[in-house]
Amino acid sequence: MPDPVKVIGWGKCSADGFDDIIEGSTSLSVEEGQEQEALIEGGSSEARKKAPDKYILTFQRRVASAAEAAVGYTENYSSVTVTPEQVGAICATLTGVSKHVAVKFDSTDGLVAVYTYKTKGTTGANGALTDISFAAKASQ
Numbered sequence: 001m002p003d004p005v006k007v008i009g010w011g012k013c014s015a016d017g018f019d020d021i022i023e024g025s026t027s028l029s030v031e032e033g034q035e036q037e038a039l040i041e042g043g044s045s046e047a048r049k050k051a052p053d054k055y056i057l058t059f060q061r062r063v064a065s066a067a068e069a070a071v072g073y074t075e076n077y078s079s080v081t082v083t084p085e086q087v088g089a090i091c092a093t094l095t096g097v098s099k100h101v102a103v104k105f106d107s108t109d110g111l112v113a114v115y116t117y118k119t120k121g122t123t124g125a126n127g128a129l130t131d132i133s134f135a136a137k138a139s140q
Helices: none
Strands: 029-033 035-039 045-050 056-064 073-075 079-081 090-095 098-106 112-117 132-136
Touching: 056 090
Parallel strands: none
Antiparallel strands: 029 056, 035 045, 056 112, 073 098, 079 090, 090 132, 098 112
C-alpha cells in the first residue's frame, strides 16, 4: 500500500485571523508536563504519573498603528488556529487558551507585536489532551 501524499505546510500561514505574520516567526512548541515518580527503598520506581503537556503558539506582526499595540493578557481567550497556505496541509487548533500580547522594537522591523497563546493541558476521561487538535486544510 503506497504512503499517502504529504502536503507540507511551508509558505504563508495565518493565525487568529491575521495573514500578515512576519516570515519565520510562527512556531508551535510544547511545554512537557512534569513527571512524578514514587520511589521505594533502594531507588526502584513503584509508580509514575505525568502532568499534561501544554502547547504554546507564538507569532509576530509589524504594528501599523498605535491601536494595534494593545499589550496585555487574556486568561480565557477561546481558541486560535494556525492555517497553512496549502490545501491539505495540517492546521493546528488550540482551544481554551490564554493570550499574551507584548511588543518589541528593532531597527529592521520597527514596532512588532508578539502574540503568545498557551493551552492549559486539559484532558478528557482517557487522559488524552483535548485542548489541541489537528485537521487538514479543506479549501482556499
